Amino acid sequence: xxxxxxxxxxxxxxxxxxxxxxxxxxxxxxxxxxxxxxxxxxxxxxxxxxxxxxxxxxxxxxxxxxxxxxxxxxxxxxxxxxxxxxxxxxxxxxxxxxxxxxxxxxxxxxxxxxxxxxxxxxxxxxxxxxxxxxxxxxxx
Amino acid sequence: xxxxxxxxxxxxxxxxxxxxxxxxxxxxxxxxxxxxxxxxxxxxxxxxxxxxxxxxxxxxxxxxxxxxxxxxxxxxxxxxxxxxxxxxxxxxxxxxxxxxxxxxxxxxxxxxxxxxxxxxxxxxxxxxxxxxxxxxxxxx
DNA sequence: ATTCAAATCATCCTTTCGGGTGAAGGCTTA
DNA sequence: TAAGCCTTCACCCGAAAGGATGATTTGAAT
Numbered sequence: 001x002x003x004x005x006x007x008x009x010x011x012x013x014x015x016x017x018x019x020x021x022x023x024x025x026x027x028x029x030x031x032x033x034x035x036x037x038x039x040x041x042x043x044x045x046x047x048x049x050x051x052x053x054x055x056x057x058x059x060x061x062x063x064x065x066x067x068x069x070x071x072x073x074x075x076x077x078x079x080x081x082x083x084x085x086x087x088x089x090x091x092x093x094x095x096x097x098x099x100x101x102x103x104x105x106x107x108x109x110x111x112x113x114x115x116x117x118x119x120x121x122x123x124x125x126x127x128x129x130x131x132x133x134x135x136x137x138x139x140x
Numbered sequence: 141x142x143x144x145x146x147x148x149x150x151x152x153x154x155x156x157x158x159x160x161x162x163x164x165x166x167x168x169x170x171x172x173x174x175x176x177x178x179x180x181x182x183x184x185x186x187x188x189x190x191x192x193x194x195x196x197x198x199x200x201x202x203x204x205x206x207x208x209x210x211x212x213x214x215x216x217x218x219x220x221x222x223x224x225x226x227x228x229x230x231x232x233x234x235x236x237x238x239x240x241x242x243x244x245x246x247x248x249x250x251x252x253x254x255x256x257x258x259x260x261x262x263x264x265x266x267x268x269x270x271x272x273x274x275x276x277x278x279x280x
Numbered sequence: 281a282t283t284c285a286a287a288t289c290a291t292c293c294t295t296t297c298g299g300g301t302g303a304a305g306g307c308t309t310a
Numbered sequence: 311t312a313a314g315c316c317t318t319c320a321c322c323c324g325a326a327a328g329g330a331t332g333a334t335t336t337g338a339a340t
Contacts, residue, residue: 044181048188049195080316093268095296108319115298125326126297127267128233220286235326248289255328265296266327 074138077120084138086113091130091139217260217276224278226253231270231279 074084082103089099096110103110114126121136123129133139219227222243229239236250243250254266261276263269273279 040180041184044184045188045191048185048190049192050188051185052189052192052194055189055192082317090267091271093263093265093271095265096298097296105317106319108321109317111298112318115300118298123233124298125233125235127230127270130267130270131231131233222287236328237326245287246289248291249287251328252288255330258328264328 077136077138079117079120079138083113083117083120086110087117087129087133088139090114090117090126091133217278219257219260219278223253223257223260226250227257227269227273228279230254230257230266231273 079087085103086099089102094102096114097107099105100107100110114129118124118126118129121129121132123132130139225243226239229242234242236254237247239245240247240250245253254269258264258266258269261269261272263272270279
């Protein structure tokens with residue numbers, strides 16, 4: 001981001017320098033002022049468009065890949081590690097028994113975790129829990 | 141999109157006109173050519189940046205909202221309209237009974253639809269169905 | 281007109297979920 | 311050390327889901 005701004009600044013400085021040259025040649029050659037103005041407008045318009053596009057793209061990227069398992073939401077909901085493990089597998093469509101097998105837990109433990117998950121997510125069913133977890137960016 | 145380009149064109153034309161005025165005043169007032177050049181550069185740079193940003197945003201939107209219920213995948217899976225209705229509500233965390241109420245169906249019918257959904261999606265549970273449907277872009 | 285898929289509903293039966301509750305061991309922190 | 315949370319597991323019970331199968335109606339295609 002800062003790098004982009006820096007690059008943009010450099011480009012701008014360079015162009016201003018070029019403009020200086022043009023300014024000098026203005027007295028030498030016989031091109032209208034309007035020509036240069038249009039040229040500059042086009043140049044900076046294009047440059048600005050590119051820059052603006054890059055800016056937005058970067059922002060979008062930083063938002064969409066802001067899926068760092070979202071520690072903020074995790075703390076807000078108070079979901080623990082183990083509960084999160086269960087949540088992840090629930091979202092993949094595993095049954096409680098399958099989750100128990102994968103996490104080396106008893107079925108009852110998985111049920112306990114999922115139950116507290118529902119409470120913390122304000123859900124009544126696993127499908128709801130998955131939906132809410134996605135809203136909170138807890139899972140992809 | 142076309143509208144944006146048009147607006148941009150209009151803005152550009154307007155500014156060029158303004159530049160004309162400035163050009164005339166150049167002979168009247170005592171401001172350096174560099175000043176105007178920089179002004180133009182900044183103006184068009186900013187305008188271009190805004191325009192570029194808008195362009196990218198629109199493109200992103202059209203991509204992300206290119207969620208036209210993905211007819212391709214629907215045909216491939218052979219999911220019917222009614223099944224799709226059920227799928228949608230399933231993905232929202234509704235129970236079969238709730239779905240039945242919303243769609244004015246009997247619980248059994250909902251079960252039938254969901255069962256054939258699972259077959260067509262290669263899922264064994266509703267949570268899996270939801271996950272696969274998302275992969276196929278059938279639901280958001 | 282016959283055929284076929286979709287949509288609707290049913291019954292029976294098994295599995296899975298989910299709620300409620302209790303309890304034991306471990307770790308952290310006041 | 312006591313309080314508190316996390317993790318683990320258990321039992322009970324009702325609700326929801328899911329599988330198998332069959333039946334009727336309707337609309338579209340052949």
